[in-house]
Amino acid sequence: MLNFTYSSLINAPLETVWQFHERADILQILTPPWQPVEVVRREGGLDVGAMTEFKIYLGPLPVTWLARHTECDRPYRFTDEQIEGPMDYWQHRHQFSEDNGQTRLTDSIRYEIPLAAVSEPLMGWFVGDRLRDMFRYRHEVTKRECEQLGA
Known part of the structure; x- marks a missing residue:
């Protein structure tokens, strides 16, 4: 099982950062333009289920x-888990916490790539690098948007 964490500090209130993630178009906003990903549907906001x-x-x-989504503790965290997809296991926890008048946003992922015994030593670094690129982009967009809203 592999783990990935990316965290950043956003100069905006916790509620602002949470509400940004509730937007109906959030997945389109946070998907890096270089990623070959299409959002087919999103139902239920951030709530469990x-x-x-x-x-x-x-x-x-x-x-x-x-x-x-398997967990939602508004406005502190929500968790989603893959039920169908390319990974053998994927759990993504989005955490929001107050940090000296700002918001600490932390994305934590536990995952297993197919054929882990062989693929993790060979490709685990590659998947980790792609996750780092994606979450750097997501956090930069979140920071920019939320700091403008919170100003």
């Missing part, structure tokens, strides 16, 4: 990624 379906392209092959 909410569903999100993506189509991701692994080269020319489209793969469905379906995730369900």
Whole structure:
């Protein structure tokens, strides 16, 4: 099992950062333009039971990624888990905490790539680098947008 964490400080109130994540178009906003990802549907907001379906392209092959929210503690955290997709396991926890008048946003992911015994030593670094690129982008967008809203 692999773990990934990315955290940043946003100069905006906790409630502002949470509400930004509740936007109906949040997935389109936070998907990096270089990623071959299509948002197919999003139902239920951030609540437990909410569903999100993506189509991701692994080269020319489209793969469905379906995730369900399994935890929601407004405005502190929500968790989604892959129920269908390219990973053998995927759990993504989004955490929001007050930090000296600002908001600490932390994304924590536990995941397992297929054929882990062979693929993790060979490709684990690559997946980690792609996650770091994606979450750097997501946090930069969140910071920019929320700091403008909170100003």
